[in-house]
Amino acid sequence: MTKGVKDGMAYEESRGDDLEDGLEVDQDFLASPGASGSGSSVGDGDGVMGDEEVVDEGEFFSDPEAEEQSRSRNLQAGAKRKGDDGEEDDATRTAEKKRRKKEREKRRKARRHQAHSPSSFSKPLSHLATSELFQLLLSSIRDTFPAASPMEIEDLQIPENQLLPALDTEHIGSVPEQSLLKDRLHPFLTDKKLPPSTPRVIVLSLSGLRCADVVREVKSIPGHGEVAKLFAKHLKYEDQVNYLAKTRTMVAVGTPARVGRLLAEGALKITKNTVILLDASFHDSKKRTLLTLPEARTELWKSVFSGKARDTIIKGGARVGAF
Incomplete structure (x- = not known):
């Protein structure tokens, strides 16, 4: 050796x-790098032995700066979640307040409407005193324009002195097959000298179908004269203008939208003898009337009793009633 x-x-x-x-x-073994005495040796498989530092698996070396950044991020995330929850709670409370306010306003409107609705009176509308009729119409105006100022409401009101007084109960039943409309129309069907475009009575109803029923009822009254049909789906607007210009009509029956336009454009003329009757007792399948159906009452107060049409009625001295 x-x-x-x-x-x-x-x-x-x-x-x-x-x-x-x-x-x-074995000389070959001695010649191999792993068997040399150079200072390196074969490890047991758990790490690299020698001059390099061995790090065991699972050992964690924390970085203080990284830990601080992580803690800061967690705090910010928690604050954001808390802030989001706070905003959500505020939004929920605001929505709940709005809902309650809307419900209160709805109940107030329902009470006001019930207090001045046609069904709240124990007598027909044609028998209401002018003060009662005034309050009934005022309630409809307020419901139509809930955001209107008192001055704007006043501009739409019909002066109480231009409202028809209560119908005389002594004359009830004087016309065969009595109805509220016949009771109201009868005193005004005696004037035969009517110029064209100037009907003695203008009846306003909430729909074209209702107008057709009113026309048939008017024709059943003796001495009714000509009846003008002033609603859509019967005659075109131009045809109605020509008809009024050529025909002496005793009664005109129409919807607020069409009658308002005819008044504003001068196709319908008003005198101190003209009477405008509101068909406010009739109600549709949902119990809505001319004064409560949103579409009809809006046209009534915007098309008939405002602007040029209103000037024609009020300055012309027409009287307004209901049945």
């Missing part, structure tokens, strides 16, 4: 190898 081998054996023996003396060592 050579000295190098012996030294190698001595070296190996110094590391604790139990090699017996006289054991020969």
Whole structure:
């Protein structure tokens, strides 16, 4: 055994190898890098042995700065979630307040409407005193324009002195097959000297179908004269203008939208003898009347009793009643 081998054996023996003396060592093994005594050795598979530091799996080295940043991010996220929850709570409370306010306003409107609705009176509308009729019409105006100022409401009101007084109960039943319309019309069907475009009575109803029924009822009254049909789906507007210009009519029956336009454009003329009757007792399948159906009452107060049409009625001295 050579000295190098012996030294190698001595070296190996110094590391604790139990090699017996006289054991020969393979030269190829000694020549391999892993078997050299250069200071590196084969590890047990758990790490790299030698001059490099071995880090065990699972060991965590914390960075204080990174931990502080992470903590700050967590605090910010928590604050944001809290802020979002607070905003959501505020939005919920605001929506709840609006809902309650809307419900209160709806109940107030319903009470006001019930207090001045046609059904709240124990007598027909044609028998209402002028003060009662005034309040009934005022309620309809307020319901139509809930945001209107008192001055705007006043501009739409019909002066109480131009409202028809209550019908004389002593004359009820004087016309065969009595109805509220016949009771109201009868006193005004005696004037035969009527110029064209100037009907003695203008009846306003909430729809074309209702107008057709009113026309048939008027024709059943003796001495009614000509009846003008002033609603859509019967005659075109131009045809109605030509008809009024050529015909002496005792009664005109129409919807607020069409009558308002005819008044504003001068196709219908008003005198102090003209009477405008509101067909306010009739109600549709949903119990809505001329004064409560949104579409009809809006046209009534915007098309008939405002602007040029209103000037024609009020300045012309027409009287307004209901049945």
